[in-house]
Amino acid sequence: MNRILPLIFALAAASASLADESHPLDRRLDDCLSLEENASTAGMLDCIDDAARRWDTELNNNYRRLLSQLTPSRQERLRASQRAWLQYRDRERDAADAIYGGLEGTMYLPMHAMRVLRITSTRALELDDYLSLLQGR
Numbered sequence: 001m002n003r004i005l006p007l008i009f010a011l012a013a014a015s016a017s018l019a020d021e022s023h024p025l026d027r028r029l030d031d032c033l034s035l036e037e038n039a040s041t042a043g044m045l046d047c048i049d050d051a052a053r054r055w056d057t058e059l060n061n062n063y064r065r066l067l068s069q070l071t072p073s074r075q076e077r078l079r080a081s082q083r084a085w086l087q088y089r090d091r092e093r094d095a096a097d098a099i100y101g102g103l104e105g106t107m108y109l110p111m112h113a114m115r116v117l118r119i120t121s122t123r124a125l126e127l128d129d130y131l132s133l134l135q136g137r
Contacts, residue, residue, distance in 0.1 A: 023125070025051060025054050025055055025058060025121070029047060029048070032046075032047035032051070033048075041106045041107070041109055041110060044109075044113075045110055045113055048110055048113040048114055051117055052116065052120060055117060055121040055124055058124045059120055059123055059127065062124055062127035062128050062131060063078075063082060063127055066078060066127055066134070067079075069135075089119050089120070093116055093119065096112060096115050100115070
């Protein structure tokens with residue numbers, strides 16, 4: 001158990017430093033990771049997997065909302081950008097798989113999952129920034 005607590009703190013710190021700390025999905029992830037029943041590797045992975053699904057939904061919602069606010073020519077530019085981002089996402093996941101796959105120890109499993117989650121959450125926040133700009137918020 002003593003070896004798990006530093007990992008939980010490291011994951012929470014990574015979550016806070018790599019994303020908008022005030023975002024509800026990050027707070028939900030931090031809350032999940034801080035629960036005693038999620039102190040195991042499996043518990044941490046469950047928290048991170050749930051957050052990854054929620055961030056993917058957030059990304060898709062932001063993308064659709066942003067598309068709806070653009071003219072057809074600007075929509076095509078966003079679509080092209082999103083296609084390029086999807087290629088980046090897939091290649092970055094492959095790189096993370098290769099790097100983390102060569103490491104020994106279960107502590108790297110949640111670290112790998114968090115790294116993959118942040119690829120999606122970062123894009124979701126970027127799309128939300130564009131929405132904020134267009135909506136004047």
